[in-house]
Amino acid sequence: MNLSRRSLLAGLPAAPALFAQTTTIYDLLLKSGQVLDPKNGRAGRLDIGIAGERIARVAARIPAASARLVVDAADYYVTPGLIDLHAHIDAQAEGSSLQPDHHCLPNGVTTVVDAGSANPANFEAYRRQTIARSKTRVLAWLRVTGDDTAPAAEVAKKHPGLIVGLRSDGPRVAGLPVMAERAGGLRSGDVLTGAYPSGGDGQARAARKAGALLDTASFWFRVAAPAIREGLLPDTVSTNLHKGSILLERANMMTALSKLLNLGMTVEQLIERVTVAPARVIRHPELGHLGEGAPADIALLELQKGKFGFLDAGHARLDADRRLRCVLTIRAGRVVWDSEGLSLTDWTNAGPYSNFK
């Protein structure tokens, strides 16, 4: 069963098991990485074979000869492509939003959920101009203001896979979760974002009591540090990426994770909160894991030791001795970011350049 499914995914006719070892059936093989796949309960040294746009096989040992391109992942964590549940994204960088690809993909983020650029009136344009034109998978919390929720309900119904819920301070649409910065009115399945704001963690405690999830977005160390110490951990980790946060706060995903790592959370806890947990919130069960058949959205992360510092939303520093860095990102089976050249040939071995005779 496994083999025929794999071959199907590879877009090849089903082959007898005998040939599976010698035929090239994977476009890309990630070899010997430290796999973290909390949804499927996998953690350990595993190989991942990718065929086309999907994960074809995850196993202890997949022969290198079965893949067209092999990436040695032994020094890295291999995680599902990360999901950023709260960022401000616009392909034209309108307002305070930023363009997605060069902020998301180099940080391992393959799915980003915009937190309020799109509203019922502009969603069609947003879909054409931002969602359709980005390599990063862009989804949206639809911003709703005022009490007339009919237009939002209509747009959400038309694009169920793209609109994950509402960015709303009150109005609701049946069946859609809400992301808000105040706990009042939040219920199970909703998300309180900005769980550790300068005003303290009162909203977070109220939201958790109501069964809502806690999302970090931007945070203050003086609030987050004691809260985390007392066990008030976030359920999801997001960036709150926008023009005002990108420079000093460096609101990108690797920085967000590194801050929490140095505040005492573990790599395993963190990866769960940027993969399977947000996938559940946005009701995209196909995302956020490395199961066979899942979209091949994958990140390779390096845990670096040294002397680092990070600034919070209030621009105060956290002294740190570890950080996470994304070295390679795969989106829909293609390497879209590769800071260490792991997937590349050295130019001196590249033979004649295509134009260089």
Add this chain to the structure above:
Amino acid sequence: MPRLILTLLLLCAAAVAQPVAQTYDLLLAGGHVIDPANRINSRHDVAIAAGRIARVAPSIPRDQARQVVDVSDLYVTPGLIDLHAHVYGYSGALLPDDTHLPAGTTTVVDAGGAGHRSFDDLRARIIDKSRTRVLVWLNIVGRGMLGGQVENNVEDMDPAATAAKIQQHPDLIMGIKTAHFSRPGWASIDRAVEAGRLAGVPVIVDNNIQTVMQRSTREKLLDRLRPGDLHTHAYNDRQIELLNRFSGDVQEYARQARARGVLFDLGHGGGSFLWPVATRAMAQGFPPDTISTDLHASSIMIPQSDMPNCISKLVNLGMPLDDAIARSTSAPARAIRRFPDLGTLGESRAADVAVLALREGAFAFKDAWGKKFLGSRKVECLLTVRDGRIVFDADGRSRPEWSTAGNYEVLP
């Protein structure tokens, strides 16, 4: 008696010159300053007051500054000047602040996104809204860099209107860009040069030279361009224009062009930095005069072809770091005729500063065609000052540690 008076006078002078506490807003202390224009390449402190460089000296007392940032073990250079970037108009344009400030680039020159018809829009949308200093090469095409049909429309290449716009904004428009012209003949280059002559500014020309276009690089470099004009995408491989196809030698006409004052700009971009060209040209002593990125949406994913990355590549090919900094600061400032206002840490100049780390190790660098080069050194930007304000601080070294900062909201 006269001696006594003199002594008293000296004492008074000394008293006046006594360090007055907090003369400076910011002191970058203990760094290795590379300021090629002022021939500084050693440990110096840099003091900033009111948005300007106030003093650069081997040792400036720390108590004279309101804020001291320790940058020892790091290099302190003038803010980098990216002579060729895309922040408007072009389909892959990137916003300047989030892209360039973290790279230590405090000045970008948009390379032809706008023409005389669209400059006002560029100004309103980008220049006026950016912390990065955004300057402009005005496209000879009135509507700017909007793709084939628009850019091939010779009717919209109006030297007089282009020159008039430049003369209205001499502080913002540095010269003229022509690019992507794919019709036969010299119309776009000649009209750009004509506009340059009318306005008294240089032109920067891409490498879209193909024999089918009835243009040759030799003629462009030796006959069409003037001294001070720029040829960009110097290490491209279209037509093997810099190197002889058979011998790999730098073309004689390139050396002649350099001798007559035509400048060669790097313009890395998505197709114009190739190891076979760059290694051979560097080995034969033909570095680019100015280092620039041509940074746009797809080239930034060539990790991460910003100014520190371009500088790193050339340093790994043998260019001394101080030379690479000169070609990223004072040389581009001269090319756009803004030297010494820009591109130096001279006293009273705008306090645009980059703080860079030079890492040792094994690093992969990628060229425009996806091939890797393993280098041993890598330049990284850790802190950027623009007009005296710290706008980027990778390790937060300029800010207080959170547990000592009290009940802070947003620290200044």
